[in-house]
């Protein structure tokens with residue numbers, strides 16, 4: 488897809504992976520709508536618009552997309568990035584932590600996909616990127632609740648891909664390993680470090696997937712740091 492002039496919606500642009508992707512898509516000439524609870528003052532661009540949205544709230548998501556479709560006939564790219572993780576033993580997980588993860592990581596993705604699918608099917612064109620995690624590919628101790636939400640993202644993405652491919656809509660599920668962002672603020676004992684993936688590199692991989700020819704579909708993108716503990720001697 489030639490990115491210049493395309494309309495992209497990204498959830499969670501205040502920091503981390505979503506911020507980097509928004510910046511790179513703006514550089515490529517996209518018009519970017521950032522949906523989130525907070526904006527980032529560094530995202531100032533004539534083609535960027537922030538719409539305050541809590542993806543956990545269906546009414547908030549509906550309002551955001553109504554605003555976008557009031558300005559644009561078509562949305563070409565949706566990136567479901569907003570997400571968070573609480574790590575720890577399952578029996579210590581609170582109802583609030585479980586609900587926040589399931590509502591953000593899974594419900595929010597469902598609400599946003601549902602808003603763009605009718606338009607993408609009509610225009611017979613679109614690319615949805617869902618950010619899962621390597622925690623969607625393997626069980627991990629003390630990550631059970633987060634893993635559950637991301638396995639659900641994998642299931643939704645793989646099924647949706649088969650539902651919409653004949654409408655020329657791509658669905659890519661991204662499985663990043665540990666990435667140096669603010670994500671680990673809720674995970675005592677894990678400090679972001681320089682041997683993690685860099686959010687700008689992940690954003691570049693997604694831009695490249697978006698730029699591939701129409702009949703080339705990156706279904707899954709598993710990305711890990713090559714040497715997560717640093718160079719070996």
Ligand SMILES: NC(=O)c1ccc[n+]([C@@H]2O[C@H](COP(=O)([O-])OP(=O)(O)OC[C@H]3O[C@@H](n4cnc5c(N)ncnc54)[C@H](OP(=O)(O)O)[C@@H]3O)[C@@H](O)[C@H]2O)c1
Pocket residue numbers: 498499500501502503504505522523524525540541542543567568569570571572591618619620621662663664665666667668669670671686
């Ligand atoms: N970092 C990693 O190691 C890693 C690895 C694999 C997958 N991931 C996934 O990558 C995605 C991005 O994470 P990140 O590493 O960039 O973390 P981050 O720096 O904490 O950024 C998360 C983004 O999600 C937004 N967000 C959270 N809850 C939201 C809500 N209810 N409504 C709207 N926006 C919301 C946050 O915005 P505000 O809090 O400002 O509202 C923020 O912009 C997540 O889905 C995460 O699960 C991360």
